[in-house]
Amino acid sequence: QVQLVESGGGLVQPGESLRLSCAASGSIFSSYTMGWYRQAPGKQRELVASITSGGAYGNYVDSVKGRFTISRDNAKKTVYLQMDSLKPEDTAVYYCNTDASWTRLPWGQGTQVTVSS
Numbered sequence: 001q002v003q004l005v006e007s008g009g010g011l012v013q014p015g016e017s018l019r020l021s022c023a024a025s026g027s028i029f030s031s032y033t034m035g036w037y038r039q040a041p042g043k044q045r046e047l048v049a050s051i052t053s054g055g056a057y058g059n060y061v062d063s064v065k066g067r068f069t070i071s072r073d074n075a076k077k078t079v080y081l082q083m084d085s086l087k088p089e090d091t092a093v094y095y096c097n098t099d100a101s102w103t104r105l106p107w108g109q110g111t112q113v114t115v116s117s
Contacts, residue, residue, distance in 0.1 A: 002026035002105045004096055009111030012086055020081040020111060022096030030074035035099040036081045038092035038113075049081060050099040063089075086115045 008020040020036065035050035049070040051058045058070045069082040079096050093110040 004108035006111040009113045011114045024077045029077045033099045040092040
């Protein structure tokens, strides 16, 4: 079964950058459209970016467009999220998973991103 391990979070100041990584085990990773989700305290988990299985197309929620970039390396079974110009409202636990509920994989532990001055 595929397992997902997120890393790269941390505490940064507004305007700074972070690069998140999500490493997957299992051989079917490259078949899935993958997404990055986030969950802020007291809020529901939301999908903020997704990337097609081959990596050709990415989609973003309006609040992160122009600031976040999703990418993937299928040979390394890893999906990335480059986050630039971070804002306090980006503070959340970030997770990766497939973009569709019917292909959902077990959730990883997530990685905490805190943006604060």
